[in-house]
Amino acid sequence: MDVKCTDEQTREVTSRDLQLTHPERARGVSPVHDNIVIIKLQRNQELKLKAIAKKGIGKLHAKWNPTAGFSYKYEPDIKLNQPRLSALSETAKMEFVDSCPTHVYRYDEVSKRVEIEDAIQCMYCGECVRKGEQIAKGGDLVAIHQRSDIVHFTIESTGALNPEEIVLMALEILRDKMTKIKHHINNPLQ
Numbered sequence: 001m002d003v004k005c006t007d008e009q010t011r012e013v014t015s016r017d018l019q020l021t022h023p024e025r026a027r028g029v030s031p032v033h034d035n036i037v038i039i040k041l042q043r044n045q046e047l048k049l050k051a052i053a054k055k056g057i058g059k060l061h062a063k064w065n066p067t068a069g070f071s072y073k074y075e076p077d078i079k080l081n082q083p084r085l086s087a088l089s090e091t092a093k094m095e096f097v098d099s100c101p102t103h104v105y106r107y108d109e110v111s112k113r114v115e116i117e118d119a120i121q122c123m124y125c126g127e128c129v130r131k132g133e134q135i136a137k138g139g140d141l142v143a144i145h146q147r148s149d150i151v152h153f154t155i156e157s158t159g160a161l162n163p164e165e166i167v168l169m170a171l172e173i174l175r176d177k178m179t180k181i182k183h184h185i186n187n188p189l190q
Contacts, residue, residue, distance in 0.1 A: 099131035
């Protein structure tokens with residue numbers, strides 16, 4: 001890059017100003033966006049730089065990681081013991097509902113029942129289980145387990161790739177690794 005501001009107005013130098021020195025070696029290499037502001041130059045200021053694009057993976061350095069955040073959570077399997085809950089007073093039912101810090105439960109004033117409002121909000125803290133044991137003397141008002149067949153993933157992208165691409169590429173890499181493992185199991189001497 002070699003840019004000079006010759007005007008009276010400030011000149012924005014952007015990723016569009018980058019020039020490939022070896023286009024034949026840089027197939028598919030380009031900025032994600034061509035309007036990324038690098039610097040603002042005033043009259044008679046200039047910027048000369050040489051930028052080197054390197055391909056890498058997040059395992060080697062975080063700068064190559066396309067995710068800013070990633071988490072997963074097993075789907076909660078929540079079972080309410082309605083016969084035991086129905087034997088409680090209205091105040092005790094509301095205390096049970098209020099024991100959950102993430103508002104998984106709600107009390108229906110019409111049916112006078114405790115219901116699961118949003119199971120996925122459960123963070124497995126056990127507060128409702130403890131409150132159930134305290135209120136019902138012996139507990140078993142609620143049973144909470146993690147389902148192993150349903151997992152919720154949350155991916156926050158850095159913008160280099162969209163979340164769908166990240167998941168698909170990760171699955172492709174995993175498939176390739178599993179193929180290599182299978183090959184080595186079937187051909188142990190190679």
